[in-house]
Every structure is written in C-alpha cells, then in structure tokens.
Amino acid sequence: MTADSAPLPADDLSRELTVVDADHPAGGWLALAGDTYAMLVTGAQTAGRYCLIDMRVPDGGGPPPHRHDFEEMFTVLEGSIEFTFRGQTRSVQAGSTVNIPANAPHHFRNTSGAPARMLCMCTPAGQDEYFSRVGDPVSGPTAAPPRLSPDELRTRQETAARLAPDYHTEMLV
Numbered sequence: 081m082t083a084d085s086a087p088l089p090a091d092d093l094s095r096e097l098t099v100v101d102a103d104h105p106a107g108g109w110l111a112l113a114g115d116t117y118a119m120l121v122t123g124a125q126t127a128g129r130y131c132l133i134d135m136r137v138p139d140g141g142g143p144p145p146h147r148h149d150f151e152e153m154f155t156v157l158e159g160s161i162e163f164t165f166r167g168q169t170r171s172v173q174a175g176s177t178v179n180i181p182a183n184a185p186h187h188f189r190n191t192s193g194a195p196a197r198m199l200c201m202c203t204p205a206g207q208d209e210y211f212s213r214v215g216d217p218v219s220g221p222t223a224a225p226p227r228l229s230p231d232e233l234r235t236r237q238e239t240a241a242r243l244a245p246d247y248h249t250e251m252l253v
Contacts, residue, residue, distance in 0.1 A: 083098070089219040089222075091127070091186045092127075093230055093245045094225070095127065095185070097154070098121055098126075102118070102120065102134055102237055103238055105120055105134065106119075107119040107122065107212065107226060108121065108217055109220055109223065110211055110215030110216065110217060111214070111218045111225030111226060112214065112215035113142070113144070113203075114138065114145075115135055115136060115141045116136040116218060116222075116223070116225070117136070117211055117222055118133065118134040119131065119133055119208045119211065119212065120134050122205065122209075122215060123190075123204070123205025123206060123208075126205060128204050128206075129202070129203060129204060129205065130203040131205040131206070131208035132199060132200070132203060132205060132225070133199070133201075133202070133211070134197070134199060134209065135198045135199070136196075136197050136221050137159075137195065137196045137197070138195050139187075139190050139191070139194060140190060140191070141189070141191050142161070142188045142190055144251060144252070144253045145187040145251075145252040146185070146186070146249055146251050147183055147185045147186065147249070147250050148182070148247070148250070149197060149248040150203060150204055150207070151179065151180070151181065151202070152179075152180040152201070152202050152205050152207075153180070153200070153201045153203075154178045154188070154199070154200050155177045155199045156172050156176050156177075156197075156198050157174060157197045157198060157199060158195070158196055158197040158224050159174060159192050159196030159197065159211065160172060160173045160176050160192045161188050161192075161196050162185060162191050163186065163187075163188045163190050164189070165180065165185075165186045166184055166185055166186070178247040184229055184231060185252055195214060204246065206247050207249075208245055209245060209247065209248035210244070210246075210249065212246070213243055213251065214236065214239055214240040214243060216236075219222060
C-alpha cells in the first residue's frame with residue numbers, strides 16, 4: 081500500500097451477483113426512437129455505478145443529436161454504425177468500441193442497409209431509467225414497435241424532451 085492509498089472497504093454483502101440472459105432480460109424490451117433496447121444491467125443492480133443496455137438498431141435507426149453529463153461507451157457487436165461526435169462522423173464496424181466523453185454533443189445512425197447491434201454502458205447509471213420511462217414495451221428484440229399516430233408520436237417526443245433534464249440530458253434538435 082502506498083502512502084496515498086487507503087484500504088479497500090469491506091465487501092457490500094447487500095449486493096448480489098447479476099447474471100442476465102440477453103434473450104430474456106428481466107426488464108424486457110423497449111421500442112425507442114425506432115430502435116429496440118433491453119436494460120441488461122440496471123443502476124438498481126449496480127448501486128448506481130453504471131447500466132448496460134443491449135441496443136438493436138435497424139437500418140435508419142438511432143437517436144437525435146444530444147449530450148449528457150455521463151460517460152457512454154458502445155461496443156458494436158453486429159453490423160456498422162455511424163457515430164457523429166462534435167460534428168465529425170465516423171463509421172464503426174462490429175468489434176469496435178467507442179467512448180463518448182461526458183457533455184460532448186453526439187448521436188449515432190445506422191446507415192449500413194442492415195440491422196446492427198451494440199452494447200451501451202453508461203456511467204453512472206440513469207439512462208436505463210430514462211429509457212424505461214419514455215420507451216414502449218415490446219415482446220422481444222425483433223418485435224415491431226407499436227404503430228403510433230402523429231399525435232402519439234408527438235406526445236412521446238414531448239415526454240422525452242420534458243424528462244431529459246431530469247436525467248442530465250440535453251436534446252440538441
């Protein structure tokens with residue numbers, strides 16, 4: 081031990097091992113912004129330290145430009161995704177990992193012509209709660225999102241914009 085380090089705290093026995101079946105996440109699947117997301121590991125399971133989200137992004141899918149005060153890391157598992165970071169766009173292929181620093185303007189879009197899949201880790205957690213509040217439950221990763229009328233779509237967008245500040249997020253559109 082160095083002079084600057086302190087001993088590790090005791091094991092927190094109130095926390096348990098988390099094991100998630102990616103095909104059957106405990107929180108189910110959510111349709112959001114044209115994508116389908118599953119909250120694999122939630123902030124409730126990590127004492128708020130991080131959350132892990134399975135993102136299925138169809139061709140043309142992805143969120144609008146935004147920024148937030150937490151770190152966000154994506155690992156592309158299948159397909160390719162275009163990430164726009166501070167106005168610069170870069171295509172990222174399966175097997176690559178992208179880290180978005182806190183507060184930086186960004187968004188992603190699947191322009192590959194085929195479905196893509198990513199894991200997204202946010203630290204600290206909170207994005208999982210936000211998505212759960214603004215998404216629509218669907219039956220699985222390939223289920224079609226609900227058909228929304230223009231009024232329903234507008235209501236979803238207004239709710240997402242209204243709640244965004246509560247989750248330290250700013251929409252840039």
